[in-house]
Amino acid sequence: MRKTRTSLAFAALAAAALALAACAPTEAPVKDTVVVAPQFATESLDPHGADGAGIGTGQAAMSIFSRLLAPDSEGSFHPDLAESWDTNTDGSEWTFHLRDGVVFSDDTPLTSADVVASFDRIMTLNGPLAGNFTGVSVDAADDVTVTFTSAKPMLAGQLALIFVTKADVTDADFAEPIGSGPYVVESFAPSESLKLTPNTKYYGDVPTIGELEYRWIPEVSTRLTALQTGEVDATWGIPDDQVAALKANSDVTVESSPSTLVVTMWFNSSRPTFATSEVRNALWEAVDFDTIISTLFPDSGKVSDSVLAPNVFGSTPQDPKKYDPDAARAALEKAGFDFGQEIQIQYKEAEYTEFMSAIVSDLAKVGVKAVPVQKEAAVFLDDLLSLNWDVNFQLVGTPTYDAAQNLGRLYPCAANRNGYCNPELDAILAEAGSITDEDERLDLYDQANAIIWGDAVGMFPMVVNTTYAWRTGLNGFEPDPLTKPDLSHVGY
Structure with missing residues (x-):
């Protein structure tokens, strides 16, 4: 078959286009894993026991478990596991109405019995959190209603300290605990690494990333180098003498809170x-x-x-x-x-x-x-x-x-x-x-x-x-006065 000049020209253009496509840079893939290096390490994933008041344990618990209500960055409290609540005039009785249809990540229904058991476990273990609930009792009227009663007024912030775990949980279960929060545990090595994946059964907005890793890096200089090279996406608790260098890096956002x-x-x-x-x-x-x-x-x-x-x-x-x-x-x-x-x-x-x-x-x-x-x-x-x-x-x-x-x-x-x-x-x-x-x-x-x-x-x-610092392309990351930023919405 004879080729015309026109067909030869098209063939040449197509070959050139293919050659250019082979040489042209491709768009960087969207990063599916977010790695954060917190200021405080997590020794335990048990939010009720001896380390329950620790910042590291609290940070991890926010990702794995749910609370009745949770604070925002202004110190106000908003619904979490509970969709609403009532309190009497002197603050000695609080009744919470749980969201309907909430399940743990293993598909077990979450009910008021789990809330009661979580509170009882805090008191039985007698860890640092127990002192917040002296003289407090709890009762479940039905599967979605739970009431806390005290001889003296209670504060919303006190009740926000209760992370809800399964009623039959044992100490051994906290190596890879089951929760109802935005993430599920993939692996955990105390004071080293916690890897999480999205909880597809979560009642809120399911995280959009493939994996969230808390990586504990004791040396500040190593932590900041990892941030600047992109090995780590966010960190906080940054010494003053390191801030200027970070601010000079256009790939990093720095904010003090x-x-x-x-x-x-x-x-x-x-x-x-x-x-x-x-x-x-x-x-x-x-x-x-x-x-x-x-x-x-x-x-x-x-x-x-x-x-x-x-x-x-x-x-x-x-x-x-x-x-x-x-x-x-x-x-x-x-x-x-x-x-x-x-x-x-x-x-x-x-x-x-x-x-x-x-x-x-x-x-x-x-x-x-x-x-x-x-x-x-x-x-x-x-x-x-x-x-x-x-x-x-x-x-x-x-x-x-x-x-x-x-x-x-x-x-x-x-x-x-x-x-x-x-x-x-x-x-x-x-x-x-x-x-x-x-x-x-x-x-x-x-x-x-x-x-x-x-x-x-x-x-x-x-x-x-x-002082917080994070990769400029990371969305959904916000500093927090409690040094425990909410990481359920982070991503690129």
């Missing part, structure tokens, strides 16, 4: 060394926190004037502690302080190592021998709860945005969280927890703040702003 976290350094008042407020105040007076914070945390830290962050109800400003090493040493000498002993300060977050060193250096200037002891997370928690420490450094947040959850849970004598016991404080906290009038409650929490601050139950030097 206020949190409810306050650097809290409890003294173990059950030990003779720290039994008096004179010694505790003198040790606080010996540390130049203003200079340390302005040097190490010029953007993410602010000198605190309260036991609580400013965005928490019940936070009231107190008189600042003044740095005066001469007065501090004189007060210690007067109190008969043993300058030959060694004080251990336990902590777990690697990013605060330099902060610890600065504190130790200032204490040494007045003759106090202190040594920072960094502990692995599980050991830290065990030692914290058993009062196996001299000074305990931790970031304490208030997930309910209300002082009742922080002051009312951590500082009564019965809590025995730091060895401090003050019947006057107990009475104030009990009264504040028994009324609903906001003005009266604020006045009582002001009194409580003044006692805790004035007696130096601990040192409360810094309110923390959390």
Whole structure:
């Protein structure tokens, strides 16, 4: 068959087009896996037990389980597992109406019996969350109605701490737990990695990505390198001295957000060394926190004037502690302080190592021998709860945005969280927890703040702003004051 000039021309054009197509760059595929490197590792996926109040466990629980209601970034509460709720005038009774037809990821129906069992498990395990529910009982009228009753008012934020698990769950089930949240567990290695896939049975908007991975990278520099190379899609808890470099990278978005976290350094008042407020105040007076914070945390830290962050109800400003090493040493000498002993300060977050060193250096200037002891997370928690420490450094947040959850849970004598016991404080906290009038409650929490601050139950030097950074193409990622961003809507 004879080829015409026209057919030869078309053949040449087609060949050229194919050659160009072979050489032309193709569009990058949409990334189906999102990897985040959180500030805090997750030791356990059990939201009810010893680590139930931990930020890492709480972050994971948000992805796996459901709550009756959940807070937004402004501290207000919105429906989650419950579609609505009612409360009586004094806040001592809350009735929740569950969404109809909710199932766990294994297709088991979720009913009010699961809510009751989850609450009972919190109380039976007697972990950190149990202190929020002293004197509270729960009853299920039917499969979709559950009522919490208390002798004193309850807060929405307290009830938002209850993650719902299956009624017959056992401790062993939390290696790969079954929940009703937006994701299901694919694999979990404590303090290393948690891999999740979308829960297709989720009652809300099912995540659109193929996999979400929480990857714990202890070294901040390694974590940030992974972000800049695209190995990690988001991270937070970024030191101030790393922010400028990140902001210079057009592939990364950086944002600082206020949190409810306050650097809290409890003294173990059950030990003779720290039994008096004179010694505790003198040790606080010996540390130049203003200079340390302005040097190490010029953007993410602010000198605190309260036991609580400013965005928490019940936070009231107190008189600042003044740095005066001469007065501090004189007060210690007067109190008969043993300058030959060694004080251990336990902590777990690697990013605060330099902060610890600065504190130790200032204490040494007045003759106090202190040594920072960094502990692995599980050991830290065990030692914290058993009062196996001299000074305990931790970031304490208030997930309910209300002082009742922080002051009312951590500082009564019965809590025995730091060895401090003050019947006057107990009475104030009990009264504040028994009324609903906001003005009266604020006045009582002001009194409580003044006692805790004035007696130096601990040192409360810094309110923390959390710096977040994420790949610019990542959608649906938003900073969160509780340092637990909602990752159910992230994707590229």
